[in-house]
Amino acid sequence: MSGRPEILFPLFADLTALDGVGPKTMRLFEKLEITRPAHLLLTLPVGGVDRTLRGSIREAVLPGVATVEVEIGLHQPPSARGRPYRIHVRDARTEFLLVYFHAQEDWMRRTFPAGQRRIVSGRVEIFDGLAQMVHPDHVLMPGGAADLPAFEPVYPLTQGLSLRAMTRAARDAVARAPALPEWIEPGLLAKRGWPAWQAAIRAAHAPEGPRDLLPGAPARERLAYDELLAHQATLALARQKVKRAKGFATRGDGRLRAKVLAALPYAPTGAQTRAVEEIIADMASPLRMNRLLQGDVGAGKTLVAFLAMLACVEAGGQAAMMAPTEILARQHRAALAPLAEAAGVRLDLLTGRVKGAERAAKLAALAAGGTAIMVGTHALFQKEVAFADLRLAVVDEQHRFGVRQRMELGAKGRAPDILVMTATPIPRSLALAQYGDMDASVLDEKPPGRKPVETVLVSSGRTGEVIEHLGRAIAEGRQAYWVCPLVDESETAEMAAAEERFRALAAVFGPEKVGLVHGQLPPAQRDAAMADFSAGRLRLLVATTVIEVGVDVPNASIMVIEAAHAFGLSQLHQLRGRVGRGAAQSSCLLLYDPPLGETARARLEIMRATEDGFAIAEEDLRLRGAGDLLGVQQSGLPRFRIADVETQTELMRTAQDDSRLLLAQDPELTSPRGRAMRVLLYLLERERAIRMLSVG
Incomplete structure (x- = not known):
């Protein structure tokens, strides 16, 4: 099979093929990274609105959405420019107003003929003691409530793209979704109670209530698993290609x-x-x-x-x-x-x-x-x-x-x-x-002799005391790092902060004892400062996060991190790991600017509580989220539309086991399930994975 299978062609047509999408609307969809019907299928509703037909707005929780049949009464055109157009209406139990701004009177009278009945659905609020529905979302003829879903899906939108246009295009995309061969292992499908792909797409776009919007709802969970399976199959193919290329075994004699x-x-x-x-x-x-x-x-x-x-x-x-x-x-x-x-x-x-x-x-x-x-x-x-x-x-x-x-x-x-x-x-x-x-x-074990590092939180108002403490330690022959704050991802600002701190500390301890290292120094100068610090000629090293990784000076036993609240947990943990490598009791001083926000406090408290890097990483993930934790550009993490890497670990593990097993049994993906897996890889635009097969 070369190239995308024909069964997927309708899903990779131009977006303008969909109902109501012209060139202008297409540009709005592109802002949501939707350029094909297939992308729209995987853009699921993020919420829903209860549109159940009620006898009266009094049966709804206000302010909130209500759907009622009304009799149309008096029209009140605006008395002056900028004033709203009001229509008095009555449901089975009470009166309220329909309100429109910038409305054409002839359109209003045609849409809402006095004395006739209409179904209106929209948000009702109390204003000056009167209930009013401003710009109803839906206006239907009596008996037309069947056209409204009882629970209307709400999609992610961008400025200029209305929910109506999004819903209309999504409905057309769902209608084009073909029945596809099954790529999920039959036993797993049955055990999880997941629907087939086409049925899952239809159900996910037609939620019947809030429960259908949860990640664990069968249709959504199945579609999330598809994404994780395609990702893990891509990785398994990369691994298979790497392993296949091996030409020799290496056996040393020890x-x-x-x-x-x-x-x-x-x-x-x-x-x-x-x-x-x-x-x-x-x-x-x-x-x-x-x-x-x-x-x-x-x-x-x-x-x-x-x-x-x-x-x-x-x-x-x-x-x-x-x-x-x-x-x-x-x-x-x-x-x-x-x-x-x-x-x-x-x-x-x-x-x-x-x-x-x-x-x-x-x-x-x-x-x-x-x-x-x-x-x-x-x-x-x-x-x-x-x-x-x-x-x-x-x-x-x-x-x-x-x-x-x-x-x-x-x-x-x-x-x-x-x-x-x-x-x-x-x-x-x-x-x-x-x-x-x-x-x-x-x-998961530390080598013997590594002493725990004492971690202390210090308000930046006490920086003077910290400098005095350093003076005593340096007089005893100890060495220390002083790490300068992260400044808005800007290396130039960070460099300026480091140089300023360096000048202040050199004035206190003498320029011959204090060194400076940052990313914009010429490499030779940076290496010389590191070498002088390693050899003990410098007692104090002022640095940006250049020293986060791999620097090893066993005699350095104090780490001061300025503006510690600006750093991520994993970074703080890496920096702290630069001390505690020698015989002396080491300490890490986290300087922060009060008052601390809740997340920043939680971050610094966990640093004080544990030195277990895995516990710290899990907590960092909880506080910051995956992309942030690894830095989006460098993370190597795929962008999933439905799956959530943080909460669906167990699904990811299943996908890894399943894809590795399938490739072990069918390395070229030529069995019926293997061919179905190829369809999934094309559907989720993993063509690179397919190319690995053809050249492998």
């Missing part, structure tokens, strides 16, 4: 790993040992590894990744480790250098700043196989970089890497194994949405 473990001053945690075993087993299989290594701040991911890289070297291959920034790449290199020395393995660093003869020499050593492990930024994956035998690519993720980049990375070498590390504990629902194509290893 000799280099044994040297490193013998040189460590401590034993790895149970979680580290388990993760290494999972990774080594994956690498030894003939299928390609695509694994996520998820661990909290300080859980020891670097050691796990290094032991995996050594297994490649033992087997005669090479490994690469890629970090999102130059600073982090240098940090990784510094952290790994003593381990590489213990193993007797050649490790090198390649970033965009390495130029000329030095770069040429590094590339030659890499291509000849002399360099066993290369650490770097994305410069590692430029065209001219060639490995002799790349077996494993480790990616330090930090949300800067989506599924597409993981696939591009996999094109280097003879399809290397891929290990993605993330230091941000991700709530399970988001991990499934973002990393559903990967297997996961979780480090």
Whole structure:
């Protein structure tokens, strides 16, 4: 099957094919990201209005919507410009007014002939002691109430697009929805009591009451599951394509790993040992590894990744480790250098700043196989970089890497194994949405000797006391970070705030003791400040969130975060993780501007209450929502029209299991259910997934 199946053609026609949609209305629909009838089908009502015909407005809860049959009485045209047109009407029990602004008198008299009866439906309010219905939503002939749904759906709208136009177009789109082959596993469909797709679309657009608008209503839940299933099938196809490309198994003999473990001053945690075993087993299989290594701040991911890289070297291959920034790449290199020395393995660093003869020499050593492990930024994956035998690519993720980049990375070498590390504990629902194509290893234990960090909330009015406290700590030989506030996503404003704070602190402690790091400094200057801080020459480092990830200075035991209320929970947790790495008792001071809003207070309180990154991430998700938590541009999260990643985790898990099972049994999607799954992927515009099949 190549191209979109014919059965879906009506759903991908121009919107102007729908009832009442002209070029002008079409532009309004585009604001709601609706450009095809298929999109309209998946734009479900967000509310509903009870339009039940009643004997009198007295039977309705006012102010509110009422539908009644009335006898039309006296017309009162406006007495002056800008005044409303009023019509006196009477239902079975009481009188009230119909009110129109800017109305044409002849149209009013034609629509509401005195002495005749009409059905009117609209919002009734009491004004100056009189009940009135301003601009009724519906005016019908007696007996016409059957044309009104008892519960009228309300759709999301945009300025200029009326509910009437939206409803009319949606009704036409629903009428075009064909009966489609079933892509959901029959046992699951029966167990959940879900309708077929066409019936679900019809029911979701014709709710009979408020219960039908809930996410758990059978029609809505089924349509949400379709979205999650298409997403997980796309990820499963990406995973299948990656695994299919694997050309070799990597089996090391353990000799280099044994040297490193013998040189460590401590034993790895149970979680580290388990993760290494999972990774080594994956690498030894003939299928390609695509694994996520998820661990909290300080859980020891670097050691796990290094032991995996050594297994490649033992087997005669090479490994690469890629970090999102130059600073982090240098940090990784510094952290790994003593381990590489213990193993007797050649490790090198390649970033965009390495130029000329030095770069040429590094590339030659890499291509000849002399360099066993290369650490770097994305410069590692430029065209001219060639490995002799790349077996494993480790990616330090930090949300800067989506599924597409993981696939591009996999094109280097003879399809290397891929290990993605993330230091941000991700709530399970988001991990499934973002990393559903990967297997996961979780480090849920802290290495021995990590002391809890004492977290204190301090009002910004007491900043002077905080500076005094720092002075005493610095006099005792301790080191500290001072992180400056996030300013409206603006790097320039953040830089200004950091420079101002740096000048103030340098005036107190002396310029030779205080360093400054922010994203707009020349890289060499930034690296020099980091190196001076690491070596202990600087006692205090003023920084923006550049230092959020990966900075490791065990002697630094105080973290001051200015305007902590402006940061997200996961960010605060990452920043706090920069201290508590050495022997000294560490503290984190969260400075805030009172009074705190409810959400900001909840955020800071949870920081004080726990150091468990997974608990913090779940709470952050609850307070902020998924897109916000990961940053929409970087999140890699799909935009679902119906499904809700945050509340429908269990549906997502089912979709993942089901799509993986289907592809294991039918990798080319050629069985009847496989072909139905292709229809779903086309319906939800997942053509990229289909292309993976054809080229796989």
